[in-house]
Amino acid sequence: xxxxxxxxxxxxxxxxxxxxxxxxxxxxxxxxxxxxxxxxxxxxxxxxxxxxxxxxxxxxxxxxxxxxxxxxxxxxxxxxxxxxxxxxxxxxxxxxxxxxxxxxxxxxxxxxxxxxxxxxxxxxxxxxxxxxxxxxxxxxxxxxxxxxxxxxxxxxxxxxxxxxxxxxxxxxxxxxxxxxxxxxxxxxxxxxxxxxxxxxxxxxxxxxxxxxxxxxxxxxxxx
Amino acid sequence: xxxxxxxxxxxxxxxxxxxxxxxxxxxxxxxxxxxxxxxxxxxxxxxxxxxxxxxxxxxxxxxxxxxxxxxxxxxxxxxxxxxxxxxxxxxxxxxxxxxxxxxxxxxxxxxxxxxxxxxxxxxxxxxxxxxxxxxxxxxxxxxxxxxxxxxxxxxxxxxxxxxxxxxxxxxxxxxxxxxxxxxxxxxxxxxxxxxxxxxxxxxxxxxxxxxxxxxxxxxxxxxxxxxxxxxxxxxxxxxxxxxxxxxxxxxxxxxxxxxxxxxxxxxxxxxxxxxxxxxxxxxxxxxxxxxxxxxxxxxxxxxxxxxxxxxxxxxxxxxxxxxxxxxxxxxxxxxxxxxxxxxxxxxxxxxxxxxxxxxxxxxxxxxxxxxxxxxxxxxxxxxxxxxxxxxxxxxxxxxxxxxxxxxxxxxxxxxxxxxxxxxxxx
Numbered sequence: 001x002x003x004x005x006x007x008x009x010x011x012x013x014x015x016x017x018x019x020x021x022x023x024x025x026x027x028x029x030x031x032x033x034x035x036x037x038x039x040x041x042x043x044x045x046x047x048x049x050x051x052x053x054x055x056x057x058x059x060x061x062x063x064x065x066x067x068x069x070x071x072x073x074x075x076x077x078x079x080x081x082x083x084x085x086x087x088x089x090x091x092x093x094x095x096x097x098x099x100x101x102x103x104x105x106x107x108x109x110x111x112x113x114x115x116x117x118x119x120x121x122x123x124x125x126x127x128x129x130x131x132x133x134x135x136x137x138x139x140x141x142x143x144x145x146x147x148x149x150x151x152x153x154x155x156x157x158x159x160x161x162x163x164x165x166x167x168x169x170x171x172x173x174x175x176x177x178x179x180x181x182x183x184x185x186x187x188x189x190x191x192x193x194x195x196x197x198x199x200x201x202x203x204x205x206x207x208x209x210x211x212x213x214x215x216x217x218x219x220x221x222x223x
Numbered sequence: 224x225x226x227x228x229x230x231x232x233x234x235x236x237x238x239x240x241x242x243x244x245x246x247x248x249x250x251x252x253x254x255x256x257x258x259x260x261x262x263x264x265x266x267x268x269x270x271x272x273x274x275x276x277x278x279x280x281x282x283x284x285x286x287x288x289x290x291x292x293x294x295x296x297x298x299x300x301x302x303x304x305x306x307x308x309x310x311x312x313x314x315x316x317x318x319x320x321x322x323x324x325x326x327x328x329x330x331x332x333x334x335x336x337x338x339x340x341x342x343x344x345x346x347x348x349x350x351x352x353x354x355x356x357x358x359x360x361x362x363x364x365x366x367x368x369x370x371x372x373x374x375x376x377x378x379x380x381x382x383x384x385x386x387x388x389x390x391x392x393x394x395x396x397x398x399x400x401x402x403x404x405x406x407x408x409x410x411x412x413x414x415x416x417x418x419x420x421x422x423x424x425x426x427x428x429x430x431x432x433x434x435x436x437x438x439x440x441x442x443x444x445x446x447x448x449x450x451x452x453x454x455x456x457x458x459x460x461x462x463x464x465x466x467x468x469x470x471x472x473x474x475x476x477x478x479x480x481x482x483x484x485x486x487x488x489x490x491x492x493x494x495x496x497x498x499x500x501x502x503x504x505x506x507x508x509x510x511x512x513x514x515x516x517x518x519x520x521x522x523x524x525x526x527x528x529x530x531x532x533x534x535x536x537x538x539x540x541x542x543x544x545x546x547x548x549x550x551x552x553x554x555x556x557x558x559x560x561x562x563x564x565x566x567x568x569x570x571x572x573x574x575x576x577x578x579x580x581x582x583x584x585x586x587x588x589x590x591x592x593x594x595x596x597x598x599x600x601x602x603x604x605x606x607x608x609x610x611x612x613x614x615x616x617x618x619x620x621x622x623x624x625x626x627x628x629x630x631x632x633x634x635x636x637x638x639x640x641x642x643x644x645x646x647x648x649x
Contacts, residue, residue, distance in 0.1 A: 077558065080556070088553075092549055092553045092646075094553070096230040096231045096233070097227070105227065106557055110557050
């Protein structure tokens with residue numbers, strides 16, 4: 001039983017290979033680091049996993065539901081909406097809405113209903129309940145990061161995906177955010193996949209997927 | 224999605240307020256024009272119904288009509304009392320209604336006349352009785368409502384045709400007695416005080432055939448009096464040389480018995496007397512033509528403002544779509560359909576237009592109410608503040624359409640956007 005299954009995924013841009021024979025599985029509740037330098041292909045892989053981009057070859061499944069190749073773009077969209085919580089590198093909170101408004105909107109769009117009790121509970125767990133009515137521009141970087149994580153969690157995802165969540169943070173804050181993501185994933189029983197070039201996060205993860213020139217090398221962190 | 228659209232509008236309050244204001248000004252202007260054009264035209268037509276000809280002193284025929292029919296200008300002068308008999312004896316004349324002007328009560332004109340005036344307008348008594356003797360008065364419904372006066376109460380008239388501070392001279396020596404109040408007619412009669420024309424002479428101390436009132440006195444005549452024309456040297460159309468105050472009238476409202484009257488009576492008056500005959504229908508048409516050109520200019524300005532408002536919405540939304548491409552792409556990734564994201568942008572335009580149209584509509588009707596309360600001429604025209612016209616619904620729909628049209632291109636732009644590409648790019 002796997003949460004995410006990626007098999008033989010390949011992608012090229014203008015004949016230049018970006019991903020080659022990429023395969024890996026994520027078990028339910030696992031915490032995995034996708035580690036690679038800029039240009040290694042990790043963002044492209046993440047886009048394919050999220051169903052935002054189609055691979056040239058290979059297949060991606062979330063549980064039993066196909067993301068790639070999908071019957072249609074709408075089918076891939078539905079899988080993403082129902083089962084994934086995504087934390088973008090630039091956080092992407094809707095600036096016109098409060099933190100709470102962002103969370104409620106995400107719930108409504110992804111699950112079709114609002115659950116204010118869950119929203120308030122997640123805000124409390126992440127320690128930003130007192131900032132629920134603040135607009136994104138009024139938040140500190142740390143608060144905005146927590147708000148983005150909260151937005152990904154309020155849809156009760158099977159898979160929590162974070163793209164470079166610590167790229168702009170100092171060492172202490174990077175470890176704090178990593179801890180936050182791990183705790184949040186554990187609390188919501190979601191698998192966690194973090195794509196990053198930040199090796200400072202290695203000690204937090206039991207499994208690492210190193211990606212280099214479009215190829216995956218799977219390893220297990222013991223330290 | 225509507226709450227998100229409103230949140231985006233609130234996110235840029237200055238731009239949104241400016242766009243709403245532009246649309247509101249244009250809607251207010253256009254509603255004012257519609258109301259003014261419709262109500263004024265209707266009012267003029269209603270007030271002049273049944274009056275084929277107005278006979279008065281020489282001067283501007285338009286001024287004669289405005290003063291004698293619509294009661295919004297000063298009379299051109301006075302005419303001899305015997306002109307009434309002259310016209311009433313004519314077989315082509317069905318009705319000749321005498322009018323003697325000169326005073327007001329709380330800004331409402333006192334019209335000296337006889338029973339035929341009420342018959343002309345189909346005015347009926349709501350309470351009391353009609354006047355029988357000089358110094359008895361019947362109040363129009365609006366006068367009674369505004370002043371609180373009713374049968375059995377006395378009031379003192381002021382000199383002049385309007386309630387003007389500098390022109391006011393009270394006639395405390397000659398109080399009127401209210402004997403009746405009329406039901407609302409929707410015509411100028413509602414804002415008039417009717418009394419026998421002898422009252423006007425009595426108040427100004429002018430001798431006449433009927434027993435003189437005990438209030439009669441010598442009075443320095445002023446402009447607009449039935450006994451004192453407003454143009455020096457034109458005291459009477461038939462007795463140009465007389466300087467003693469005489470019993471005169473201000474005008475006669477004539478209704479023909481048959482079509483022959485229309486051919487003969489104006490010619491008779493204009494050629495064989497020192498009076499003039501003016502046709503309300505043609506003077507009203509001339510007035511509306513004169514007004515029409517100005518109103519058309521303002522209408523063009525109103526629509527230009529509306530188009531400017533639409534362009535402002537277009538520019539604001541286009542900038543918004545550019546700067547928030549990421550936000551909107553995120554909505555798509557989170558599960559919003561293309562149509563939902565398209566509708567969010569479209570709704571911003573429509574919501575702006577809704578606020579603009581609503582604000583403009585209320586502003587226009589509020590302005591009419593305020594103007595009616597503060598400007599006697601508008602009040603005399605009988606402009607009603609809260610009587611929306613069906614055309615206003617079309618106008619509001621057009622403005623909403625404009626808002627939607629202005630938002631269409633920015634909405635289409637976001638409809639076509641590749642959300643994954645935008646998010647992947649960032």
